[in-house]
Amino acid sequence: MAIRRNKLDRKANLTLDVGRVVDMPPGWAFTIDCPHHGKLKFDFNPFRESGREDLASHMRDALWNMRHTSVGATLYSYLNVGLRPFWRFLDDLTAASEEIGRLDQIDRALLDRYLAWLELQLVSTGKDRGEPWSISSRRVTFNLLKSLLLNRQKSGAPVSTDLSFPRNPFPNANRLSQKREAYSVPEQKRILVALNQDLKAIHEGRADLSGLQVLVVHLVLLALATGRNMQSLLDMKRDSLQAHPLPDRELMVTYKRRGWSTQATSLRKTLAPEAQKALQAIPTTIGEHFRALCAITAPLVDEIEQRHQAYVFIWRITHLERKGQVVRLDGQLANSGLRMFVKRHALQDDRGKPLALNIARLRPTFATELYRRTRDIRRVQQALGHANVETTARHYAEASPEAKRDHAIVVDGMVSQFTRMEVEGQVLLAADGKIPLQDMKHLLAGGYSTGIARCKNPFRENESVCQKFFHCFKCPSMCVFEDDLWRLFSFYYRLLTERSKINSAHWLKTYGPIIRRIDTDIASQFPADKVEASRLKAQQTPHPTWKGMLL
DNA sequence: GTGTGACTCTTAAGTACGAA
DNA sequence: TTCGTACTTAAGAGTCACAC
Numbered sequence: 334m335a336i337r338r339n340k341l342d343r344k345a346n347l348t349l350d351v352g353r354v355v356d357m358p359p360g361w362a363f364t365i366d367c368p369h370h371g372k373l374k375f376d377f378n379p380f381r382e383s384g385r386e387d388l389a390s391h392m393r394d395a396l397w398n399m400r401h402t403s404v405g406a407t408l409y410s411y412l413n414v415g416l417r418p419f420w421r422f423l424d425d426l427t428a429a430s431e432e433i434g435r436l437d438q439i440d441r442a443l444l445d446r447y448l449a450w451l452e453l454q455l456v457s458t459g460k461d462r463g464e465p466w467s468i469s470s471r472r473v474t475f476n477l478l479k480s481l482l483l484n485r486q487k488s489g490a491p492v493s494t495d496l497s498f499p500r501n502p503f504p505n506a507n508r509l510s511q512k513r514e515a516y517s518v519p520e521q522k523r524i525l526v527a528l529n530q531d532l533k534a535i536h537e538g539r540a541d542l543s544g545l546q547v548l549v550v551h552l553v554l555l556a557l558a559t560g561r562n563m564q565s566l567l568d569m570k571r572d573s574l575q576a577h578p579l580p581d582r583e584l585m586v587t588y589k590r591r592g593w594s595t596q597a598t599s600l601r602k603t604l605a606p607e608a609q610k611a612l613q614a615i616p617t618t619i620g621e622h623f624r625a626l627c628a629i630t631a632p633l634v635d636e637i638e639q640r641h642q643a644y645v646f647i648w649r650i651t652h653l654e655r656k657g658q659v660v661r662l663d664g665q666l667a668n669s670g671l672r673m674f675v676k677r678h679a680l681q682d683d684r685g686k687p688l689a690l691n692i693a694r695l696r697p698t699f700a701t702e703l704y705r706r707t708r709d710i711r712r713v714q715q716a717l718g719h720a721n722v723e724t725t726a727r728h729y730a731e732a733s734p735e736a737k738r739d740h741a742i743v744v745d746g747m748v749s750q751f752t753r754m755e756v757e758g759q760v761l762l763a764a765d766g767k768i769p770l771q772d773m774k775h776l777l778a779g780g781y782s783t784g785i786a787r788c789k790n791p792f793r794e795n796e797s798v799c800q801k802f803f804h805c806f807k808c809p810s811m812c813v814f815e816d817d818l819w820r821l822f823s824f825y826y827r828l829l830t831e832r833s834k835i836n837s838a839h840w841l842k843t844y845g846p847i848i849r850r851i852d853t854d855i856a857s858q859f860p861a862d863k864v865e866a867s868r869l870k871a872q873q874t875p876h877p878t879w880k881g882m883l884l
Numbered sequence: 885g886t887g888t889g890a891c892t893c894t895t896a897a898g899t900a901c902g903a904a
Numbered sequence: 905t906t907c908g909t910a911c912t913t914a915a916g917a918g919t920c921a922c923a924c
Contacts, residue, residue: 407894413910458911459899469913476893501891513897513914545905562915564896652905653904666906668898673905693897693914 358397361389367405375412380420383427385434392416395484415477422450436485440495448502451475472503515698517683521557524690527678528554536625544648546677548662549670551626552646556692558619560699560717561587563664563692570643571627574620583620633659667692700725707853813855818867823876825851 362376375396380389396411403411423433433443451471456464466474479498486492516524531542531550542550555566565587575584627645634642636659641647646662662670671690674680680688696717704713714725813821828844856864 403894406896410895414912417910456912458901461912462900467913470911473893473913480893503891505890506892543905562896650906653907655906664897665908669906689898691898696915 358393361393363397365400365405365408367408373405373409375408377412380416383424383434384432385420385423387435388433388439391436391485391490392481394490395481395488398484398488399480410473411477411481414474415481418451418454418474419447419478422447425450437491437493439482440493441497441499442495444496444498447478448475448499468503468506472506475502513694513697515701516694520682520688521698521702523678523680523688524553524557527674527680528557530678531674532622535629543651545662545666545670546674547629548626548646548648549667549674551622552662552667552692553671553674553690553695554622555619556695557699559585559587560696560703562696563667566692567644567646567662567664567667569623569645571645572643573645574623585620585623637661707857712854813858815859815863818856818859818864819870820876821851821855822868822871826871826875 361378361381362374365373365375367373375393377389377393380392396408399411400408426433433439448471451466451474454466454471456462456466482492482496483498486496528550531546532554535542535547535550552563552566555561555569556563559566569587573586575586623645630645630647633647633649636649637647641661644661646667647659648662649659650656668691671692675688675690680690682688700713700717703716707713717725825848828848
């Protein structure tokens, strides 16, 4: 099921150097100020050389034209990923005495030759140096050029009448692309040991860790615990931890740039008395770690640029040009810090080589671990904030036939977990979010109770009340609270007693997924002692609804 | 008409390297 | 240790064609 999302304003803003708005590129070099990526410089001067001024000017105009629809990083990719290799291709043609310098010289035949040229390119740096370019690289490189050319075509620029594009130059590219691997369990353990050492040192006040390393330790911790992407974590603000309607939980809110959504994860909250908390040297929950990080960086807030004051991952640079300045942690320096973290702890992978620790691999690690524990790809999808389960299956977990069958019945409701918040900040329930926070009181007060738990929308179109409680487990309106456990488990044991009365294959097919859903999905969300008490009560004195009712 | 899967396109992430 | 830049690749949402 796709989660509808509101699109944010992703437009890049033009820097107005001369104080007036014009829709022509200000020159061969200009700056675009993107709200996400800051000021990005674009310089087309090198592209004008070798008699390609006409082509370079059209590419520049295309990019300028696209600044309304793409963020800065994408525009940057057009130039550096889309155009640079194409210019190398043209250089090769020039070396063979074939001059291509005008837009109208680019036609289908030339693009076919470019595709063939891309197939011959070798990786020039890194561990794959000397290997052919991957299909992903070739695809992105070609598509970026294609976007620029399409823009010119649509804008009425003088393109060749023979300009067209091959229908599918990279078949099955998605399937053929490599996936990021999760860390093995021993590797995870080594990371955790290193984290614990640092956290203990930080909270016992005996750490000589740099500000960058303190941030990196928390970054890894949050990534392991939440499966969020690097950018989502770096974008976290001081108010990212918010109150949850249930007393033993709290919400961690993160913003996901790609997908234009905000995501909220329910975290368990410690209910230890304040006096007891004071005796604990190291925080015991993710929420407390986050609060601790907020406290660590709080003294720096006054010194950072005002627009960055709400962010948590801030630090004081200790060397070089910006020495002494308080800035936000960016992805590049975070990776640099991660390498230092690995070096400090001499972390190794399973082959005995230095561990390649990066946040992107912690995401599939989180997903794989969650899937291993729950065997429920739907929950993994919710936890990762994907719009559909196919994305989750494609990138993070192979859906087994058993898992696919399980997903046929989906408890899409709130099991003490919000799945998202609207962009405007209004808290909503469950995947399709129809009930605002203020109506929670009504729900908590027992309104809309069903035979099994609660429903946020029990009314049919004809205003009659839905009583198809078996459908609850497929229904996105289902909600479960602690008070509902007795009734839910009464239903559960009622199903178990039916097992001896009907065909076992039929029972397994019809009720098995429900039993499994209650055991693995719902019960695990509540304190074990409450679950045990509710089970016992349901067995000894079933809820009246399920005492003698025939199914 | 609908569901599925392949494909498209944008954007983020990661590596490498040299300079300061 | 920080920073800038180039290069390479993966992630993820949207779109579309096609089989049923």
